[in-house]
Amino acid sequence: MLQFSSWSLDETRVVRGPARNVRLSRAEYLLLSTMAARLNQVVPIGKLSDVVPFKDPDATERDPKTMTVLLHKLRTKLRKAAVPGRIQNVFGEGYMLCDEAPMTLVELTQTQVRALKMALSIAEIYQPGIREKTGISV
Numbered sequence: 001m002l003q004f005s006s007w008s009l010d011e012t013r014v015v016r017g018p019a020r021n022v023r024l025s026r027a028e029y030l031l032l033s034t035m036a037a038r039l040n041q042v043v044p045i046g047k048l049s050d051v052v053p054f055k056d057p058d059a060t061e062r063d064p065k066t067m068t069v070l071l072h073k074l075r076t077k078l079r080k081a082a083v084p085g086r087i088q089n090v091f092g093e094g095y096m097l098c099d100e101a102p103m104t105l106v107e108l109t110q111t112q113v114r115a116l117k118m119a120l121s122i123a124e125i126y127q128p129g130i131r132e133k134t135g136i137s138v
Contacts, residue, residue, distance in 0.1 A: 017081025027052045028074045035097035044094040
């Protein structure tokens with residue numbers, strides 16, 4: 001079983017998410033478990049293709065659209081379960097399961113806070129009242 005902060009994936013191919021549980025196909029399970037084992041790291045498309053078995057035993061090459069369709073279905077199911085994070089396509093390299101937690105100002109470095117304050121000050125010059133309109137406060 002792979003256990004994360006608010007969701008888990010078990011051998012029965014069930015994602016237990018905050019909103020509900022969803023059952024994955026064998027291929028979706030293999031894709032997700034491969035990416036989850038390397039959370040926040042790019043998994044090459046070739047590695048993902050290798051873990052998903054061919055439907056046709058005589059096939060030697062996989063249609064590139066197969067992976068696209070499988071990943072689309074997996075993303076849809078993860079959204080239904082309200083699993084935090086997302087599957088990100090890293091162009092030319094592969095895919096990555098990102099553990100996305102909302103960033104708060106507490107998590108920003110001091111340099112990032114200074115840059116944000118400067119950007120807001122400049123924005124105030126061109127759009128007075130922008131802080132109030134957007135609700136941003138630093």
